[in-house]
Amino acid sequence: MKRLGSTARSWRYVLLAFMLAPLLLALALDRAHARDSAAFDYGLVPRQIADGVYVLEGRKEDFSTANGGDIANTGFIVGTAGVIVIDTGSSRRYGEQMRVAIARITPLPVVLTINTHHHPDHFLGNQAFPPDTLAALPATIAGIEAEGGAFNDNLYRLVGDWMRDTEVVVPRRRLAAGRQLVAGRDIELLALGGHTAADLVVIDHVSGTVFAADLVFNGRAPTTPHADIPRWMEAIAQLERLPARRWVPGHGAVHEDTEPLRQTRAYLDWLSRTLQAAAESGLDMAEAMTLPVAAEFRTLALVEHEYRRSVVHLFPAAERAALGSR
Amino acid sequence: MHTPLRSARRPRLLASFAATAFALAALNAQAKGVSDDDIVNDATITTQVVTHGLGTKGQRYSPLDQVNIETVKNLVPVWSFSFGGEKQRGQQSQPLIHDGKMYVTASYSRIFALDATTGQKLWKYEHRLPDGIMPCCDVINRGAALYDDLVIFGTLDAQLVALNKDTGKVVWRQKIEDYKAGYSFTAAPQIVKGMVITGNSGGEFGIVGRVDARDAKTGKLIWTRPTVEGHMGYTYDAEGKPVDNGISGTTNATWPGDLWKTGGAAPWQAAYYDPDVDLIYIGTGNPAPWNSWLRPGDNLYSSSTIAIDPDTGKIVWHYQSTPHDGWDFDGVNEFISFEYNDPATGKLVKAGGKADRNGFFFVNDRTDGKLLNAFPFVNRIDWAKGIDLKTGRPIYDEEKRPGNPFAEGVGEDKKGKVVFNAPSFLGGKNQMPMAFSPKTGYFYVPANEWGMDIWNEPISYKRGAAYLGAGFTIKPLHEDFIGAMRAVDPVSGKIVWEVKNNAPLWGGVMTTGGDLVFYGTPEGYLKAIDARNGKELWQFQTGSGVIAPPVTWEQDGEQYVAVVSGWGGAVPLWGGDVAKRVNMLEQGGSVWVFKLHKS
Amino acid sequence: MKPAHPARRTVCAALGLACAAALPFVAAGRVLAAAPALQPGADPLDSSRWDDMRRAFFADAPVVFDDRIAVTAPFSAEDPLNVPVAIDATALGAVREVLVFADFNPIVKALRVEPLAAPAAFGLRLKLQQSSPVRAAARTADGTWHLGGAWVRTSGGGCTLPSLGSGSAEWQQRLNEVGARLWPGVGHGDRLRLRIVHPMDTGLAPGIPAFHIETLEIADGAGRVLVRAEAFEPVSENPVFSFDLPAGIGAAGPLRIRGRDNNGNLIDAEVRP
Numbered sequence A: 001m002k003r004l005g006s007t008a009r010s011w012r013y014v015l016l017a018f019m020l021a022p023l024l025l026a027l028a029l030d031r032a033h034a035r036d037s038a039a040f041d042y043g044l045v046p047r048q049i050a051d052g053v054y055v056l057e058g059r060k061e062d063f064s065t066a067n068g069g070d071i072a073n074t075g076f077i078v079g080t081a082g083v084i085v086i087d088t089g090s091s092r093r094y095g096e097q098m099r100v101a102i103a104r105i106t107p108l109p110v111v112l113t114i115n116t117h118h119h120p121d122h123f124l125g126n127q128a129f130p131p132d133t134l135a136a137l138p139a140t141i142a143g144i145e146a147e148g149g150a151f152n153d154n155l156y157r158l159v160g161d162w163m164r165d166t167e168v169v170v171p172r173r174r175l176a177a178g179r180q181l182v183a184g185r186d187i188e189l190l191a192l193g194g195h196t197a198a199d200l201v202v203i204d205h206v207s208g209t210v211f212a213a214d215l216v217f218n219g220r221a222p223t224t225p226h227a228d229i230p231r232w233m234e235a236i237a238q239l240e241r242l243p244a245r246r247w248v249p250g251h252g253a254v255h256e257d258t259e260p261l262r263q264t265r266a267y268l269d270w271l272s273r274t275l276q277a278a279a280e281s282g283l284d285m286a287e288a289m290t291l292p293v294a295a296e297f298r299t300l301a302l303v304e305h306e307y308r309r310s311v312v313h314l315f316p317a318a319e320r321a322a323l324g325s326r
Numbered sequence B: 001m002h003t004p005l006r007s008a009r010r011p012r013l014l015a016s017f018a019a020t021a022f023a024l025a026a027l028n029a030q031a032k033g034v035s036d037d038d039i040v041n042d043a044t045i046t047t048q049v050v051t052h053g054l055g056t057k058g059q060r061y062s063p064l065d066q067v068n069i070e071t072v073k074n075l076v077p078v079w080s081f082s083f084g085g086e087k088q089r090g091q092q093s094q095p096l097i098h099d100g101k102m103y104v105t106a107s108y109s110r111i112f113a114l115d116a117t118t119g120q121k122l123w124k125y126e127h128r129l130p131d132g133i134m135p136c137c138d139v140i141n142r143g144a145a146l147y148d149d150l151v152i153f154g155t156l157d158a159q160l161v162a163l164n165k166d167t168g169k170v171v172w173r174q175k176i177e178d179y180k181a182g183y184s185f186t187a188a189p190q191i192v193k194g195m196v197i198t199g200n201s202g203g204e205f206g207i208v209g210r211v212d213a214r215d216a217k218t219g220k221l222i223w224t225r226p227t228v229e230g231h232m233g234y235t236y237d238a239e240g241k242p243v244d245n246g247i248s249g250t251t252n253a254t255w256p257g258d259l260w261k262t263g264g265a266a267p268w269q270a271a272y273y274d275p276d277v278d279l280i281y282i283g284t285g286n287p288a289p290w291n292s293w294l295r296p297g298d299n300l301y302s303s304s305t306i307a308i309d310p311d312t313g314k315i316v317w318h319y320q321s322t323p324h325d326g327w328d329f330d331g332v333n334e335f336i337s338f339e340y341n342d343p344a345t346g347k348l349v350k351a352g353g354k355a356d357r358n359g360f361f362f363v364n365d366r367t368d369g370k371l372l373n374a375f376p377f378v379n380r381i382d383w384a385k386g387i388d389l390k391t392g393r394p395i396y397d398e399e400k401r402p403g404n405p406f407a408e409g410v411g412e413d414k415k416g417k418v419v420f421n422a423p424s425f426l427g428g429k430n431q432m433p434m435a436f437s438p439k440t441g442y443f444y445v446p447a448n449e450w451g452m453d454i455w456n457e458p459i460s461y462k463r464g465a466a467y468l469g470a471g472f473t474i475k476p477l478h479e480d481f482i483g484a485m486r487a488v489d490p491v492s493g494k495i496v497w498e499v500k501n502n503a504p505l506w507g508g509v510m511t512t513g514g515d516l517v518f519y520g521t522p523e524g525y526l527k528a529i530d531a532r533n534g535k536e537l538w539q540f541q542t543g544s545g546v547i548a549p550p551v552t553w554e555q556d557g558e559q560y561v562a563v564v565s566g567w568g569g570a571v572p573l574w575g576g577d578v579a580k581r582v583n584m585l586e587q588g589g590s591v592w593v594f595k596l597h598k599s
Numbered sequence C: 001m002k003p004a005h006p007a008r009r010t011v012c013a014a015l016g017l018a019c020a021a022a023l024p025f026v027a028a029g030r031v032l033a034a035a036p037a038l039q040p041g042a043d044p045l046d047s048s049r050w051d052d053m054r055r056a057f058f059a060d061a062p063v064v065f066d067d068r069i070a071v072t073a074p075f076s077a078e079d080p081l082n083v084p085v086a087i088d089a090t091a092l093g094a095v096r097e098v099l100v101f102a103d104f105n106p107i108v109k110a111l112r113v114e115p116l117a118a119p120a121a122f123g124l125r126l127k128l129q130q131s132s133p134v135r136a137a138a139r140t141a142d143g144t145w146h147l148g149g150a151w152v153r154t155s156g157g158g159c160t161l162p163s164l165g166s167g168s169a170e171w172q173q174r175l176n177e178v179g180a181r182l183w184p185g186v187g188h189g190d191r192l193r194l195r196i197v198h199p200m201d202t203g204l205a206p207g208i209p210a211f212h213i214e215t216l217e218i219a220d221g222a223g224r225v226l227v228r229a230e231a232f233e234p235v236s237e238n239p240v241f242s243f244d245l246p247a248g249i250g251a252a253g254p255l256r257i258r259g260r261d262n263n264g265n266l267i268d269a270e271v272r273p
């Protein structure tokens, strides 16, 4: 049973909450926003970026009670026979409002709802979508099963009543890499990883649009709670070879060329080299946190904050190597 | 040495002995059932304990006096029974005694039937609990109810199970509520007019408090009464379909917006019943969430005593001891019917007494709820300067409400101003029931002296998740004691005597015609003290902390005393600095039974 | 006090970065000993637990909030099981002992360090149960306690969660295994860093008894004890410590790290410069 410790004191438990706990909880509280937080209206307006291809761009912010967790990009592709949804946002309300936004554009049914990876800003809107359309890579499904509950608890704490009635819905359809017609649309799935254990990239061949998930950030510092940096950089290298016409990053603006890929890769490269060097020169973790961010990345949104989080995620491994401790 | 049972002189008892003799004659034919008369007269039938409270009024007074201030020194153990298993945790059960058998519940929703004279196990029922149960304050159970040939108890997954009391086989099972939404059940059910009356637990999870009445023989619902203003009450027709029976109070009168939909006010202790005025009394818990800034208003019927008409399922009166509670001052403590002569007029007053979590002892007219007297029973109370006897409302010290986390100037962590307040949220008195002696006219109150730092923070309701919006640290107020067993005169409002205890008192109390007060301590002792002056006369080390109320009965001319032992409950989970006074205590799980040794 | 910070230079050089500010243990980060030096009065961290802390640790001894003792800790704990804290009390001169504690932890005391023949500068990681001040108190020869500290926000749960290793057999095979290395010219002299495999169970997670390192001693090649430390339950699992040692300390031969846990399991390792 989920016994005493975890039941009686579950209010104190936020298992794995640290994976996402941002450093500045209510960072954006005072900022003026178009969104109406009293009505919990995300103000979602899909933007058409190609024929039948839409994006709902999230804010380059951290989770807050002001933005309701609308910090990641979601999107959808309208085929001849239905709609393919790419990520469902951070809450039940987000998912519901996203469906309303889709319905304003097309009467076609949602036939496939993809969770690109198991981070909460990408799947907690699942409740609003037909359960049998929910789909993800097997490792993403496992990640949602294992950590989804803790992520959900944590988001209630971070964004408050925006989360009302949000529950974890685990996708049951297991996706694999490959190219096929979905809803009459020529879609290719790439099963990559590095940001998390499984990151799914969706390519719409007709329009040349690549939904790169959180393998690519644009103008916003990458997050690393489940990162495997070498694998991530490899995945970006693979993406760079795609003949894409436009890139939809997981966070940040849609871009026509590969600049966001280069930027993400450069940051990850700097990050891992910095932490390795810090460990190799005998710095304590608290000291590593105080190192300055390289000038070229200082314009990235949230970079100071994400850097310090990344030290916690990545420094221990670098340190073990430096200490010769397994 | 053997002292004859002096209580047999009482005429009413003679009648009950006759009934016992008759039953004994028929012993081999069929085990005796528990009748409505047995229940209504439980306080005076000394051969049994068939109700929670030694009588439905809950006075926990037994007229037995074989064990008395003279003889108690000869009290020795007769038998002890271990609940066994790998799981222990807190044991808070009050045993029931009927027909030579003991029915005692244990942690993790277990119940045992034992031979009351030998301790031999007759049967055991162990409830299969799901993984997701959410008891706030340990996996405890406070006891069962007996009716006819049934023994009925509630489980941590918020179900009610009726077993055949002779075989332990399940006769009926009913779901009280959905444990996944944070509901649980730990109290003892009470039988009133053939109905089993239960509340529910889960006030820390934003559940909706409710009192249910079921046909005790079938488990079928008769009525339900929500204890949060705005919710509809129901009666149930022959097919079990709900029929509207009026909303509790007026929607949004004392709650803003839709906060009442998750308003807490769980009546998580036993109901009591006075057949004389024909009312059910039950206390209600804290409003949810703890953070009171989210719910301006009195938040009825949280932190109240409510009186319900057993025939209609409607609230007849209520008295709210902590309106707009901001300190987790549940009003669940037992409202005990008693009588006294008004010192001014000499008239007999039908009253009820309650030692509240908030530190005040309240005396109300039990026919209409009118406040008659209110006075502190603990040394320090910060949150209110007193209770206005005219309005019945507390005179708040607004400085002692945790600061508003939404106010200007609150830091980016949204933590409101920390205030120190006594009593702590564990209360001047908590779940451990007090006793009233009609002989001395005193209440015997297991009190605790502690305060807390408490602060508020934002919180959002999430089904099945803790819903507090507050943080806290409990602190003892004195170096040498937290617990204090106190004799309280409800008429004068004076504390007549006290016996201090290092650890917080968490077991209940019983008083007897032998001028004794029995109670247990976390240190493991069952103690007997002189009801008139608090002199300590006897104690026995039970091997683990005692956090359960004792009982007594007589069988074959001998008076027995029993108590359950097993440390746990809320204190070690929530105790803050108090943990230092209790973290050396070990768990256990057993019943001890005592009687006078014959030399 | 030695103002040079070669470690910072090394990192910066390695990465070709411009590094202006001073670094190790002297707070380029968030150092919250905000009160002016030698302020006896109110707690600059405004903690409701301060009076209890004072009573528990310092009784009637003189206590000052002193910005000469620097505590570097993150404003918010990304991982409440691993909150990095660096302490530098070298500006106080000779220090007899340093206590590290967190007001709101269920077990308040985390580490006690006696820098017998070493600078009073060290680093550790600790578990936090909830948002709390993390403090360091340094006692100087005159018996005065000098306090520095910083608030660390966290979602919590750090002390009542089972250690990650308690579910695996790893610690049972590698208990008290030490990985350590000495960096000459880092910090206030030479920097020793070490990692010990140990679950550091607090005893607060259900069903798991307290099991933690109790003592740790670092001696030079001549057997002279440089630093003695007493560890308590809140120190993180598989603890990593940094200790600044006198410059050139490796010259007398390998350093010796010895200690034991509360079950009597011994720690014994050598570090060759």
Ligand SMILES: [Zn+2]
Pocket (backbone or CB within 6 Å): A117, A119, A195, A214, A223, A250
């Ligand atoms: Zn992500």
